[in-house]
Amino acid sequence: MTDTSIRQYTSEREEDREREEENEETLVCPECGGNLASDAEHGETVCSECGLVVEEDEIDPGPEWRAFDAAEKDEKSRVGAPTTNMMHDKGLSTNIGWQDKDAYGNSLSSRQREKMQRLRTWNERFRTRDSKERNLKQALGEIDRMASALGLPENVRETASVIYRRALDEDLLPGRSIEGVATSALYAAARQAGTPRSLDEIAAVSRVGKDEIARTYRYVVRELSLEIQPADPESYVPRFVSDLDLPEEVERRARQLLNTAKEQGVHSGKSPVGLAAAAVYAASLLANEKVTQSEVSEVANISEVTIRNRYHELLEAEEDFTAP
């Protein structure tokens, strides 16, 4: 059994996990594990459980509503909608001609030529920024569409758009499709948020094929050095259980099986989905619920053979755990 060679399913060290959660967009309080809530009025992100302030002095994206006199009111009420991730340009752009001629066709003075050169430079900078914004707009639309098709919550979309933005900023897009990168961002975000979806599920709602997603995903993860934990089998359990209309007891037992399996180190290098499916199956046996292997394999998109193998291992691990 190789513990280190297989990367996809093998767990990184625990410290890495903690460190990563501080760096990345974390949604769980590092102190007590409670949920974080952002408080726009104070510009803080605080834990709803213990009150720990995680972020301070955040920028309020809202408009400047305050005005102290009439003149200032005129000035500040220019605001449109508050800036959001969804902002993009209207597709308007300007080009400055390359000839150094004025409107009458006369050549410009050297002073004027310099000035126009500077203007071209800046115009170009803003224009490419605009094209990135358009790109972003489309990608975010895709992310939204896929996320809702998969029933992924708001925070996952948020994380996905952050990842996408980073990919865009680092010029990872050229040579890759917007779709592909957007899908990869969503896949990564779902895994980071602990609500993973399998590649197959993702591919089912995406416009690009599975292999391309996998390729760009690897690329994006490497380039942005995102540290993504191997998916935790437990995070699949609730979904399978509810898809199969099984009682809560099954879920509890399945979790327990997975936990003892973890302590025995049986799970290293195995597909988390397979483990989860096997745990659900084994748990329903223990709970005297009738579910067939094929039903479980159906909802988990895993072969029956894998379920058989895993659930034997799970039960063995359970025995070894209780016996000695």
Place this chain on the structure above:
DNA sequence: ATGGTTTTTACTGCGTC
């Protein structure tokens, strides 16, 4: 490209309803 692992596919035998 290669090699080592895991997962899938396909097939077979056994027991039960």
Place this chain on the structure above:
DNA sequence: GACGCGGTAAAAACCAT
């Protein structure tokens, strides 16, 4: 006989080198 389940061997997929 269909179905659920278990096992096996060979093929395919996957990951790291």
